[in-house]
Amino acid sequence: EVQLLESGGGLVQPGGSLRLSCAASRFTFSTYAMSWVRQAPGTGLEWVSMINGGGETTYYADSVRGRFTISRDNSKDTLYLQMNSLRAEDTAVYYCARVKRGGDCLDFWGQGTLVTVSS
Amino acid sequence: IVMTQSPATLSVSPGERATLSCRASQSVSNYLAWYQQKSGQAPRLLIYGASTRATGIPARFGGSGSGTEFTLTISSLQSEDFAVYYCQQYITWPYTFGQGTKLEIK
Numbered sequence: 001e002v003q004l005l006e007s008g009g010g011l012v013q014p015g016g017s018l019r020l021s022c023a024a025s026r027f028t029f030s031t032y033a034m035s036w037v038r039q040a041p042g043t044g045l046e047w048v049s050m051i052n053g054g055g056e057t058t059y060y061a062d063s064v065r066g067r068f069t070i071s072r073d074n075s076k077d078t079l080y081l082q083m084n085s086l087r088a089e090d091t092a093v094y095y096c097a098r099v100k101r102g103g104d105c106l107d108f109w110g111q112g113t114l115v116t117v118s119s
Numbered sequence: 120i121v122m123t124q125s126p127a128t129l130s131v132s133p134g135e136r137a138t139l140s141c142r143a144s145q146s147v148s149n150y151l152a153w154y155q156q157k158s159g160q161a162p163r164l165l166i167y168g169a170s171t172r173a174t175g176i177p178a179r180f181g182g183s184g185s186g187t188e189f190t191l192t193i194s195s196l197q198s199e200d201f202a203v204y205y206c207q208q209y210i211t212w213p214y215t216f217g218q219g220t221k222l223e224i225k
Contacts, residue, residue, distance in 0.1 A: 045154075045162065045205055045216040061213050095161055103168060104209035105152035109161035 002027050002108040004096045009113030016086050016117070022079040022096030022110055030054070030074040033099035035106060036081045038092035038115075046092075049081065050099065064090075086117045120144050120208050124217035130225040133196050139220045141189040141206035150210035153182055153191045156219075157202045165204075166191065193222075 008020040020036070035050040049070040050059040058070050069082040079096055093114050097106035121144040131137045141151070149169040154162040164173040166182035169189060179200075181192045193200055201224050206217040 044218045045207075047207075047214045047216070050212075050214075059212050100164070100167060103150065103152075104214060105164060105167045105207060106154075106162070107164050107167075107173060109163070111161055 002098060004098065004108060004110035006094065006096050006110045006113040009094065009115045011116045011118065012086055013119050014087060014117055017082070017084045018086065018115060020081040020083070020094055020096075020113060020115070022081075024077045024079065024096075024098075027098070029072075029077040032101065033104070034072060034079045035097050035099055036070060036079075037095045037097055037106065037109075038090075039095070039112075040089075040092040048094070050104070051079070083115070086115075088117050091115060091117045120147060120211055120215055122206055122208055122215050122217035124204075124206055124220045126220060127218070128221045128223060130223050131196055132225045133198060135196055135225075137193045137196055137200075137222055139191040139193075139204055139222070141184075141191070141217050143187045143189075143208055146186045147208040147210040149185050150208055151182075151184070151189050152207045152209065153180075154205045154207065154216075155200075155202050156205065162205065196222075198224075 003025045005023045036048045051070045067085045071080045093112040095112045096110040098108040100107040123142045125140045151169040153166040156162040170182045179194045203219045
């Protein structure tokens, strides 16, 4: 079955940076769009960013545009999220998820990685 | 597009039927998905295209609706169905989720 394994979360100070990675396996990574979705403690889901299979087209939520950058390395089957100028409100579990073909819903999710922004 | 789910919490007994609602602030046609999230786990896709079950999802889960009004029905609730359920629209970026309905044991 599809596997998505996030890494790179941790504690960072406000204004700091962090890069998340998501290692994908058991599917043809380059042929799927991929996304990052986050969930602040005790709250709902927010779709943060999405990238197409080739990496040429990206989308961002208004809350992160200009601070976060999504990218992918199809030679390594890995998705990234570079997060700069982090704020307390960016504290959340960040999930990597595969975008279903034929419709932009999310058919497989990783287990998530926790990012905590605090001094 | 704002997605609004109701009720926030639904208490139902095992074996009974649960009906969860999702309303969109403007038409999303049938570009609507439902997810289930159990405590401490990642969400799982249940329904896409408003009414199509995802791979491996039991037939007791059913989705209906189009435009702005949608329903997720779970017939004959099993113990493993008690969780939080989210709807999500994917007609217009930014794609948005509802705030969730917590389905709890009565």
